[in-house]
Structure formats: C-alpha cells, structure tokens
Amino acid sequence: MAKREHTGHEWGQLANAVGPRVRLLRNALAARSIAALEEFALPTGSLTVLSLIAANPGSNQTALAKAAGVNKSALVGIVDELEKRGLAARDRSASDRRRNHLTVTPVGEATMKAMLARVAGGESKVRDALGLRDHLKLLELLDRANAALE
Amino acid sequence: MAKREHTGHEWGQLANAVGPRVRLLRNALAARSIAALEEFALPTGSLTVLSLIAANPGSNQTALAKAAGVNKSALVGIVDELEKRGLAARDRSASDRRRNHLTVTPVGEATMKAMLARVAGGESKVRDALGLRDHLKLLELLDRANAALE
DNA sequence: TATTGTTATACTCTATAACTATA
DNA sequence: TATAGTTATAGAGTATAACAATA
Known part of the structure; x- marks a missing residue:
C-alpha cells in the first residue's frame, strides 16, 4: 500500500x-x-457547469457554483462566456428577481455532447484501468467523501 | 448514482x-x-514533500517533483523554504554533481509530525465517513487511477 | 437584515521556456 | 547532446471583500 x-x-x-x-x-x-477541450476555447469548468444546468434547468448561480465546485465569483465569468457564445441563457427569475434562471440552448446541448466526446479519452483510461465494478465504486466513494466534507 | x-x-x-x-x-x-497548516507558514505541498524526502532519503528533485505532483520549478521554492527553515538539507550528490541529495533534519522530522497531527482532522472526516475498509479501497483506487494516467 | 449576482482584487497553483552546470 | 536544478514569467484557479438590487 x-x-x-x-x-x-x-x-x-x-x-x-x-x-x-x-x-x-x-x-x-x-x-x-x-x-x-482546447478547441472549444471555453473557460475550464464550462463543461461541468453546462451539464449541471442541463440536468437542473432553472438552477440559480449560487447553488450551481457550490455543486460545480467553483466559486460563485468565478461562475459569473463562466456563465458570461456561455451566454455570449449562445450556449446558455440567463434570465431573471419571475418569483425572485435577485436570481438568474439558467438554461441551456439547443446549441449548448450539442456543444456539450461534443465536449463530452472529447473528454471521454481521459475518463475512459481510468475506467479501463479500474474495470466497471471498481469504477462505479470510485464514484461512490468520492461522493461519500465529498458529502462528509460538506 | x-x-x-x-x-x-x-x-x-x-x-x-x-x-x-x-x-x-x-x-x-x-x-x-x-x-x-496556516500556523507553520510553509508553502502548500511542504508536508507532502517533507514526507516523501523522509521516506526516500537522497531522492533528487526531479523525481521528487513527479512523485509529489508538483512542477519541478515549483519544487525549488518549496525546498528553498524547507532549507531556510532548517527542516531539510540540500547537498550536491557526489556521484552526479548535477543532482541534489535531499534529506530531512531532526527538526524537520518533528515539524512533519506536528503537521501531520494538524492535517489529521480533514483526513479523519473522510476515513470516518467511509470506514476502514472503504477508506483503504479509496486509496487503492486512487493509486490505480493515477498509475493509469501516468 | 439577509441574499443574489456582480466587480475588483490578490494569492496560490501549475506549466513553459530559457539559462547554468554538469554529464 | 541530454539531464538536473534554477530563474523568470504567464496563465489558470480559487478566495475574499465590497457593492447594488432585491427580498
């Protein structure tokens, strides 16, 4: 060991x-x-943010930042870029006008999938080395460790 | 999941x-x-480097940097500080005078142990949450994942 | 009074390139 | 020609504090 x-x-x-x-x-x-992901010229963390927005539409930025593991200040720049590129939309929430209602555009969905295909390489190296069973075990242990430190 | x-x-x-x-x-x-580790006022990574030197006395900086996961350039500053504080010694290797022969001083050993005691808190939160068996499993999986990406 | 998003700012981490001295 | 350590530098990552708008 x-x-x-x-x-x-x-x-x-x-x-x-x-x-x-x-x-x-x-x-x-x-x-x-x-x-x-170099070819996409997006800030690091963009894929994580994009995926989280897609899976949790309407999420606000503070909660999103925490889930993504980036600072809420840093998230501003990421969302700025996603919005400028037409990958995500930032609208004011109707119920609470302090909050931004975030969604992924169709172009954003397509881009996200292209990015995922690119990232698959590094991920699959780990998955191949560990095998299916241990790969899932690693995900579980990381989630539990993260929950314990929250 | x-x-x-x-x-x-x-x-x-x-x-x-x-x-x-x-x-x-x-x-x-x-x-x-x-x-x-704030009270020790040492650069981040110092504990890892100190532990690696202690466990592998005479290791050279390039190999050490790789093992510690820090850049060899960054390691220079860390070793500088450890040397200035009398925690580690940097001597020229006799056999190959390009290399530095690194060792930990007695003061360095004591400091390392004090640092380890401080860090134990965060580590034990994870260990407690996972239990002994899954904690060891996590270490194993991380090592295998790291080896796969090397 | 507290919270959301924002801006400004600084510090840490990491990587690259170029230099030196050795090999 | 290649390698070990060093220096300089730049870029990315992260954090804190303060502010305006809203609750």
Missing part, C-alpha cells in the same frame, strides 16, 4: 492520506481535460 | 465522470489542509 510502483517513491507518513493522491489525480485529469 | 443528495443537483451527462468529483474533493481537502 505504501509502495508506489510507478515512481518508485514511498508515501511514508502519508501512506494512508487521501489528500496527496487526490491532488495527483485531479492534476492529471485537469491537464488532459484542458488539452482535450 | 446520478443524484447528489447533499446539493440537490444531478450530475446529468457527467453522472459517471470522475473528473468533477475529484476536483470537488481536492478543493475541499486543500482548503482544510491550508487552514490547518
């Missing part, structure tokens, strides 16, 4: 620490994702 | 994606770690 065959380095006192391993994986996935 | 009870948001098209979940967890753990 403490041995890391791929680098030859041992974790030592951090043998049972989740933090450094998660950072390592996040960096690797982020690098691949950024490279894969 | 697609439902995220804690925020009420669904992942939608990203229901089986590791990337966003890992980012979420990394951010949460990083924020806790930074807050917990």
